[in-house]
Amino acid sequence: MDMRRILLSFCQAAVLFFFLSSAAWSEDVKFEASVSENRVSLGTAVDLLLTVHGTQDVAPLTVSVDGFDVRYIGPSTQVSVINGEYSTSKAFNYSLLPLKEGKFTIPSLEITVKGQIYRTQPIIIDVVPPGSEATDANKSSDPAASASPTAEAMDLKSRIRLIVLVPRTQCFINEKLPVVVKLYVHDVPLQDITLPEFTKNGFNIGDYAQPRQYEEVMEGVKFQVVEFQTSMSPTRTGKLVLGPAEVGANLIYKSSSRGSSRDPFNRGIFNDDFFQSFFNTYQKRPLTITSKAIELDVDPLPEEGKPAGFSGAVGQFDFLVEANPLEVKVGDPVTLRMTVTGSGGDIKTVKMPEFQPEGFKAYAPQVKEDNGKKILEEVVIPTKTDIKEIPQVSFSYFDPVRKEYSILTKGPFPLKVLPPAPGEEFQAVGFAGQPTNLLKEDFGKDIIFIKDNPGVFDDKESPVRRQLSFLIALLLYINIWGGLFGYYCYRARFMTDQKFAKKMRAPKLARNGLLEAEKALEGNSREKFYDVLYNTLRTYLSDAFELPPGELDGASIIGILRDKGAGDGLLENLSKVQESCDVARFSSVALTASEMKKSLEDVRLLIEAIERQLS
DSSP: OOOHHHHHHHHHHHHHHHHHHHHHTOOOOOEEESSSSSEEHHHHHHHEEEEEEEEOOOOOOOOOOOTTTEEEEEEEEEEEEEETTEEEEEEEEEEEEEEESSEEEEEOOEETTTTTTEEEOEEEEEEEESSSOOTTTTOSHHHHHOOOOTTTOOOOHHHHHEEEOOOOOOEOOOOOOEEEEEEEESSOOOOOOOOBBOOTEEEOOOOOOOEEEEEEEEEEEEEEEEEEEEEEEESSSEEEEEOOOOEEEEEEEEOSSOOTTTTTTSGGGGGSSSHHHTTTTEEEEEEEEEEOOOOEEEEOSSTTTOOTTOHHHHOOEEEEEEEOOOOTTTTOOOEEEEEEEEESSOOOGGGOOOOOOOTTTEEEOEEEEEEEEEEEEEEEEESTOOOOEEEEEEEEEEETTTTTEEEEEOOEEEEEEEEETTTTTOOOOTTTTTOOOOOOOOTTTTSOOOOOOOOOOOOOOOGGGGOOOHHHHHHHHHHHHHHHHHHHHHHHHHHHHHHHHHHHHHHHHHHHHHHHHHHHTTOOOOOHHHHHHHHHHHHHHHHHTOOGGSSSSSHHHHHHHTTOOOOOHHHHHHHHHHHHHHHHHHHHOOHHHHHHHHHHHHHHHHHHHHHHHHH
């Protein structure tokens, strides 16, 4: 009798499973598109939701909409068994940021499922100027009715402009020209603005001054302006292209979707229009603003009138030379200091004059830059008493304004050279004809000679420090104390940081949960098995990633793990495991022991994969 009841129950379960499988297999496939708003203001993002009913074997589509910047947010799946009816859905969420005002159409999109093509209906979106009541049903749907009376409708590109200004487009090589970069912003919130970057092909770009902010009216529209000032100098001749310049920023836009972008199937109380209007959120989207390039004609310096020793300096310069002291003895140093200052040229490319007079011994000069000045300091030593002056020093440059060469000459500087005191004669090594006067020295009196044969040295070091056993013991001592200190820090954080402690305990608790599931499997307790398996996975994800319970289902955890760098394969396995647990927990279908073992192994492999990829 008992055997008959068991067989009868088995047959009923098989029939029920057959009908459920048939219902799932024959479920109608539908493809729908919906948006969070049909009328939005420029600067407010629209959520586009593509939902496929009846199957989950679909991939996200590549969506392109004229007038919008489209970004794919992520997928979401749903499996439900209600009154024995099994249904599946998969949704793909996209964020559409309008780039200009007007009426635009999201075209009909299509997918292919088992050879059958399914299409969505086109959707019209009305983009109105910022500040308009985009969602007010009493307002006119005509964008012109809501446009600002002081300016025509503007797209996002015309509201954010980057302009590069130079005083002229024809210059000489190495000539320094001021460059002004202006970022114009009209009624668009930007944050985290970066300094402009140029393509430095053939140019030297200077450092930026402190940016200025002010207002400016352009084409009848008031813009907020951020002005950057720098300089550039071309390093070669011919036609060169300056730019384009690029400025990075974050565009702050409003997202007023009807549901969470991570959980499009959520239809709770907080998706009510009242709550959505109250909890509008603002998000950042990276933006790169690019200017137009400027073509420059760079002329070479003329050969006519080029002075001897010209080193390539271009601009307007001042030249100062100082020598100190001007009364010395033979062999005493004289410091020669040259300073070049000016404008219209790149001080970094200026080469200082070379000073190599006869009758002096010169050392290598020291050159430095300080606040737009180039300074050279050189030590020269007179070698004889008949030197009466330090010769003149010249610096030549090309003036791009007058288009001619100029020579600045300083000196000569009168110099009085006294003979040295007896016994202090200057000895200049390497000068031909210079007499060599050596004092008689009493060798061995004030110095100690280096021995040719030093003999045997005594080892005064302690022999213990050189023994291998001592070094090994010292190394072990350091490692033990380092390990104890590390363990102390770990335990202190473990006891005080609750989130850290949960994260550390997550793998161990997951292993314990899997062992409990194995015991339920051995005891043939199906309901307890899947409850333990489901709770083990939820507890692990909650502890490992510090997630509240509300973000552990459906698309929420998928989106979070995707943000943390999880691969598509891992996310697909997680979705399948969640789906299988949901089906087993909420349906009355009796699963075999082999299927339960497979579910256990899938959860174990999933947790191991998450540990490898994300921990």
